[in-house]
Amino acid sequence: xxxxxxxxxxxxxxxxxxxxxxxxxxxxxxxxxxxxxxxxxxxxxxxxxxxxxxxxxxxxxxxxxxxxxxxxxxxxxxxxxxxxxxxxxxxxxxxxxxxxxxxxxxxxxxxxxxxxxxxxxxxxxxxxxxxxxxxxxxxxxxxxxxxxxxxxxxxxxxxxxxxxxxxxxxxxxxxxxxxxxxxxxxxxxxxxxxxxxxxxxxxxxxxxxxxxxxxxxxxxxxxxxxxxxxxxxxxxxxxxxxxxxxxxxxxxxxxxxxxxxxxxxxxxxxxxxxxxxxxxxxxxxxxxxxxxxxxxxxxxxxxxxxxxxxxxxxxxxxxxxxxxxxxxxxxxxxxxxxxxxxxxxxxxxxxxxxxxxxxxxxxxxxxxxxxxxxxxxxxxxxxxxxxxxxxxxxxxxxx
Amino acid sequence: xxxxxxxxxxxxxxxxxxxxxxxxxxxxxxxxxxxxxxxxxxxxxxxxxxxxxxxxxxxxxxxxxxxxxxxxxxxxxxxxxxxxxxxxxxxxxxxxxxxxxxxxxxxxxxxxxxxxxxxxxxxxxxxxxxxxxxxxxxxxxxxxxxxxxxx
Numbered sequence: 001x002x003x004x005x006x007x008x009x010x011x012x013x014x015x016x017x018x019x020x021x022x023x024x025x026x027x028x029x030x031x032x033x034x035x036x037x038x039x040x041x042x043x044x045x046x047x048x049x050x051x052x053x054x055x056x057x058x059x060x061x062x063x064x065x066x067x068x069x070x071x072x073x074x075x076x077x078x079x080x081x082x083x084x085x086x087x088x089x090x091x092x093x094x095x096x097x098x099x100x101x102x103x104x105x106x107x108x109x110x111x112x113x114x115x116x117x118x119x120x121x122x123x124x125x126x127x128x129x130x131x132x133x134x135x136x137x138x139x140x141x142x143x144x145x146x147x148x149x150x151x152x153x154x155x156x157x158x159x160x161x162x163x164x165x166x167x168x169x170x171x172x173x174x175x176x177x178x179x180x181x182x183x184x185x186x187x188x189x190x191x192x193x194x195x196x197x198x199x200x201x202x203x204x205x206x207x208x209x210x211x212x213x214x215x216x217x218x219x220x221x222x223x224x225x226x227x228x229x230x231x232x233x234x235x236x237x238x239x240x241x242x243x244x245x246x247x248x249x250x251x252x253x254x255x256x257x258x259x260x261x262x263x264x265x266x267x268x269x270x271x272x273x274x275x276x277x278x279x280x281x282x283x284x285x286x287x288x289x290x291x292x293x294x295x296x297x298x299x300x301x302x303x304x305x306x307x308x309x310x311x312x313x314x315x316x317x318x319x320x321x322x323x324x325x326x327x328x329x330x331x332x333x334x335x336x337x338x339x340x341x342x343x344x345x346x347x348x349x350x351x352x353x354x355x356x357x358x359x360x361x362x363x364x365x366x367x368x369x370x371x372x373x374x375x376x377x378x379x380x381x382x383x384x385x386x387x388x389x390x391x392x393x394x395x396x397x398x399x
Numbered sequence: 400x401x402x403x404x405x406x407x408x409x410x411x412x413x414x415x416x417x418x419x420x421x422x423x424x425x426x427x428x429x430x431x432x433x434x435x436x437x438x439x440x441x442x443x444x445x446x447x448x449x450x451x452x453x454x455x456x457x458x459x460x461x462x463x464x465x466x467x468x469x470x471x472x473x474x475x476x477x478x479x480x481x482x483x484x485x486x487x488x489x490x491x492x493x494x495x496x497x498x499x500x501x502x503x504x505x506x507x508x509x510x511x512x513x514x515x516x517x518x519x520x521x522x523x524x525x526x527x528x529x530x531x532x533x534x535x536x537x538x539x540x541x542x543x544x545x546x547x548x549x550x
Contacts, residue, residue, distance in 0.1 A: 033491065034495055041510050045515070055519055
């Protein structure tokens, strides 16, 4: 009798499984998070991974449909070519993906040349989804031609257009919300375009073999500019530029904090060099002068005047070139204290002018924490040594 | 004279925390409650957040309000999110409800990093997601997604 009870008990214990209590550390918290938070997370994943979450569980099947940021970059196309191989299908895959998306799309990045018709349709789709941040970039030969629809996306805040063709229709009144614009290899008249974007804070015109044209007084109309980068080759060829013009530009941009100016081997003209520009530019914090020939008197005195007129300048970077031979009269400068913390001078020859500039920087910059001086790679060792000796003999204001 | 007014925050499980008003205002939700709440807004209920999580959220806000320009802010943030995925999910949810953008972005980014480089099965394991698809459903899903090769 006892044996039967024992047997029954054993059978019950073996067949009856208590419901498995989920230990608190093993609970699924992520699936029940608010949609906005899950979207925030999925937006940060590569697209293929974000779409791939649809197979995690039933509740995850459509979470990726709320993606609001789409980045189709090298990683993405690499993944596709690894999986599919057939390059003709990429446009189709992206189009079908867009069909599934339910919510607003605020950011779209495409870094591959796909056919213009597809791209046009995508821009049409995005224009209805509240697109704010658009990057179209590729290194193919033929530029993207931006469709008319592009110019009616009035919510644009950030645009990066590399190798595109910007020809606004006559009805284009501007992008009233545009905060940043970066252009590379864009061939057209840019002035008309940029003056219609009055809120612009960042304007970067990359130097390339194909550059659009602007006038200095068109740039000067962008009163909100904080970061400006352009090359003198972007200016209309009928213009000649003097120091005075550059100071005039700085004076009309009261909020400018960063200026990158590519001299592109240009020599500033003498016009107005003697005119002293009275204003100081207290907001400028960083200055980069590229491809500037410091052996040219106008260029050198412009560099000095810029440093002197910007009392809050913290960073200075100069990439020098040498076209003119020494000697030319070295400008007389008063010594003013600068707030410079970091200086980088690249491609120097060790000429008198360059040493003169370095002497000034050493003597006037008590806050200087770092100075990097890179001589021309073609400088012979003997010349390099002489250059180094000259520098070591200069007086320093900083510790 | 600047008054150091304090606010009491009450979590879902009744825990109370007294914080400087300036720290509490780092949460735009609390800021809004105070501004529209009128005179007796010294105790604010945060029913979507438990005591443990609220305490951590306050720690974040304190650091970011009291020393926003300090050099070690970045390393504070990095160390702050060296926690279990469950805690991260609670932080993300709390910062969403309390409208603290910095913390929401920080926790979302950290959770996103936990997805990267993992297979579907590994993701399920990390976050304890139960696969409730039947084999037929899974097969159908793969077929439907044959256009995208991601699934």
